[in-house]
Amino acid sequence: MLLIRFFFVLLLAAMGVLAADRKPNLIFILADDLGYGDLGCYGQKLIQTPHLDRMAAEGMRFTQFYAGSTVCAPSRSVLMTGLHTGHTRVRGNAGTVNPLAQSLRPGDMTVARALKTAGYVTALIGKWGLGDEGEAAVGLPTRQGFDYFFGYANQHHAHNYYPDFLMRGEEQVKLRNTVAPGSADNPIARRFGVGYAGEKVEYSHDLIAAEGLKWVEQQKDRPFFLYFALTMPHANNEANRDLKNGQEVPDFGIYADQEWSPQNKGQAAMISRMDRDIGRLFELLKRLKLDEHTLVFFSSDNGPHNEGGHTPELFQPSGPLRGMKRSLTDGGIRVPFIARWPGKIKAGTTSAHVGWFADFLATACEATGAKVPTPTDGLSFLPTLLGQPERQAKHKHLYWEFHERGFNQAVLMDGRWKAIRLGRLGAPVEIYDVANDLGEKQNLAAAQAGLVARAKELFASARTESPDWPIKEVVPGGAGKGGKKK
Numbered sequence: 131m132l133l134i135r136f137f138f139v140l141l142l143a144a145m146g147v148l149a150a151d152r153k154p155n156l157i158f159i160l161a162d163d164l165g166y167g168d169l170g171c172y173g174q175k176l177i178q179t180p181h182l183d184r185m186a187a188e189g190m191r192f193t194q195f196y197a198g199s200t201v202c203a204p205s206r207s208v209l210m211t212g213l214h215t216g217h218t219r220v221r222g223n224a225g226t227v228n229p230l231a232q233s234l235r236p237g238d239m240t241v242a243r244a245l246k247t248a249g250y251v252t253a254l255i256g257k258w259g260l261g262d263e264g265e266a267a268v269g270l271p272t273r274q275g276f277d278y279f280f281g282y283a284n285q286h287h288a289h290n291y292y293p294d295f296l297m298r299g300e301e302q303v304k305l306r307n308t309v310a311p312g313s314a315d316n317p318i319a320r321r322f323g324v325g326y327a328g329e330k331v332e333y334s335h336d337l338i339a340a341e342g343l344k345w346v347e348q349q350k351d352r353p354f355f356l357y358f359a360l361t362m363p364h365a366n367n368e369a370n371r372d373l374k375n376g377q378e379v380p381d382f383g384i385y386a387d388q389e390w391s392p393q394n395k396g397q398a399a400m401i402s403r404m405d406r407d408i409g410r411l412f413e414l415l416k417r418l419k420l421d422e423h424t425l426v427f428f429s430s431d432n433g434p435h436n437e438g439g440h441t442p443e444l445f446q447p448s449g450p451l452r453g454m455k456r457s458l459t460d461g462g463i464r465v466p467f468i469a470r471w472p473g474k475i476k477a478g479t480t481s482a483h484v485g486w487f488a489d490f491l492a493t494a495c496e497a498t499g500a501k502v503p504t505p506t507d508g509l510s511f512l513p514t515l516l517g518q519p520e521r522q523a524k525h526k527h528l529y530w531e532f533h534e535r536g537f538n539q540a541v542l543m544d545g546r547w548k549a550i551r552l553g554r555l556g557a558p559v560e561i562y563d564v565a566n567d568l569g570e571k572q573n574l575a576a577a578q579a580g581l582v583a584r585a586k587e588l589f590a591s592a593r594t595e596s597p598d599w600p601i602k603e604v605v606p607g608g609a610g611k612g613g614k615k616k
Contacts, residue, residue, distance in 0.1 A: 153248065153353040153498050154471070155424040157346075158490065159408060160209070160357070162202070162257065162288075162364040164466065165434030167449025168401060172466050176445055177398045178384065181409030182468065185428060189470030190479045190515060194545070197432045198487035200455060200462035200532055202285050203232050203259045205431040205487060206359075210240045210260065210274070212491030212506040215531045216593025220260055222533035225286055226322050231598040232285075233261040233269030239503040241491050242275030245355045248500035253278040253349075255342045256359030259285035262322065263300075272299055280341045281359070282334075284322040289366045291334050291378040292327030306331040313368055326369035326378075333380050335362055335400075339407040343414055350418045353498070358411075363400040365438030376438035379403065393439040425471040425497060425515075427490070433462040452569045458532060458540040458550050459562075459570045475515050483514045484545040486528055529592040536604030541588045547578075549585030554603035559585050 166172055169179045171186040198208025199215050199222075207213075207220035211234070215221050224232035234240070242252040254271040255278075261269020262283045271279040282288035283297050292307040306329075313325030342358050363377070370376030377396025382388075384402065385395045408428070415421045434447035435455045448454060453461030467485070469475055488508035495502040496510040507529075513521035524545070532538040536553035543549065546565040551557050559582045562570040575582050 152423055153250075154474075155349075155353055155420060156245070156250075156355045156494055156497065157411070157424060157426045158209075158355075158357050159411075159426065159428045160206075160256070160359045161404060161428070161430040162359075162361050163432065163435040163437075163455055164363060164401065164430035165447030165449065165454070166451055166461070166464050166466055168363075168430075168434060168445065168447045169466050171468070173449050174445065174447075177401050179401060179405040181405045181412065182428060185408070185412070185426070185470050186468050188472065188477045189426075189468055189475050190481050192467040192469075192481050192483060192485065194482055194484045195429070195465060195467035196460075196463050196484075196486040196528060196542070197430065197465045199530060200432050200457055201534070202431050204532075206259055207234070209431075209487040209490055210234070210242075211238060212241070212488050212503070212508045214486075214488050214507040214529050214592075216529050217505070217507060219596075219598075221531065221596060221599040223285070226284075226319055226324065228598075229262045229264070229266035229284075229322075230268075232259070233266040234274050235268055236273070238274065239491075240275045241494055242271070242355065242357070244275075244491060244495055244500050244503055245498055246275055246277075248353075248495075248498045250353050250355045250498065250500075251278075251349055252276045252355045252357075253345050254281070254357045254359060255279070255345060256281045256338050256357075257285060257288045257361050258283050258359065259288070264321075267300065270300055276357070278345065280345075281338055282361070284324075286319070287323040288361050289324065289364065289368060289376075290326055291361070291366060292330040292332065293323050293334060294327075295323060296334060296337065305334075305337075313372065324368065326366050326373070330380075335360065335403065335407075336380075339410070343410060346411070346414060346420075347418065350420060355494070360404055360407075362404040363397055363435075363438075365435055367437050370437060370439050374439050377440055390444070391439075391441065394441055394444055397438060397440040397445065422472045422474075425469065425474070428466070428468045429487075430465045432465065433457065450568045452571070456532075456534065458530060458538055458552070460548070460564060460568070463530060463540075469515055471515065476517055479517075481514055483511060483522065484525060484528070484542070485509075485511045485514075486525075527588055527592070529588065531593060533599055533602065537601045539589045541585055541592065543581065543584060543588070547581050549581065549588075551585075551589060554605065555589075555601070561585070 170183045198205035207218045295302040308329040309325040310328035365376030382395040448461035451461035453459035492508040492510040496512045528542040548562040550560045561575040
């Protein structure tokens, strides 16, 4: 009996060592078109998000964290590659017109590829948007370092919450929904599953949430990275165009009795449904005894949308910020960002550290012991997470470019001075002091000639040319023209 007890003690000790040496699991939860002010912990008054509020209370909430772009595909490209929109492969939304321009290519580094070198099993469950079938298949997640993929490859397909198929790996999984005749504009759109449902049976978010929980349980005995890219609360643009309601949700839940429009009830219900399933994920981590071994991040790919027929003024999704999705003011790119790691991140902390999506690759590598790939535009913010500000490196500037309605650029200098140039290379530069003018209401360019000059230099030097994303300027008084930087 004593011998058995002795070996049992040794076993427990060995297990303790293994637990102490275990590499942390990583989960990055990405919402779609969720605004800086859409969560209770960021000031939301009408929409209930108790689980994400609890995540902030048990972890660290960032107040000045930025997405990779102001729209979906380039923002996700920055998150995955650690390169900003002046360097990353995908610099805009190409849609179904030129899918290859919206696809990663062989040789592009991703977070998943980097973590696999450190022994991690990897999965993307949800929306990808950086590769597709056909010629663009080179960008599919299973060819970019992910061992497992379930969800949407094409971001337009992801508009439809009741699609007739989802992807598992590189194969289509047929669902019991049907796409309404005429809801897809053209044969190319139909190929990518774009549209809205005629018959609604299986709700994609529920399938994606269940798949994510199932995958985590299957990986409980080895270090894993889950990119949990949820589609809520993105609108179904095609349904809004034809039916005037793009906020697809099975029910309105706790908002059913509100005296709001169906679109507003749908918007709120989508966010609360997402919050509910994130709560289920945390419950699972606790049940599997993985809670203290798992670093979880939550954010949104860009600012809030106005594409579902709802009333943004009701919910104030940008909070105190100006602008929304497709804007380079902070309302379009400053996003909620929460990190939770029990025992490592001090609970209930708020950080003013200035970070962005390009930092995730370096942070994930430092947390797991993987080698940080080069080149990168990111800096690890792990020291901030661990309460070691003396070790934290800081950005001198952050850069964005946006290829819609001409060629648009923004740069944040020293974490304070925001410069924006819209439409063309010769357009006036606007300057805002976001430290003291959170809503970017006062353009200081006339009084800040030095900052204007510095911004112009960065607009030129912070980027490289891309054959997939040439500069196309809006010409004053004209329809626009293609052009190259001189």
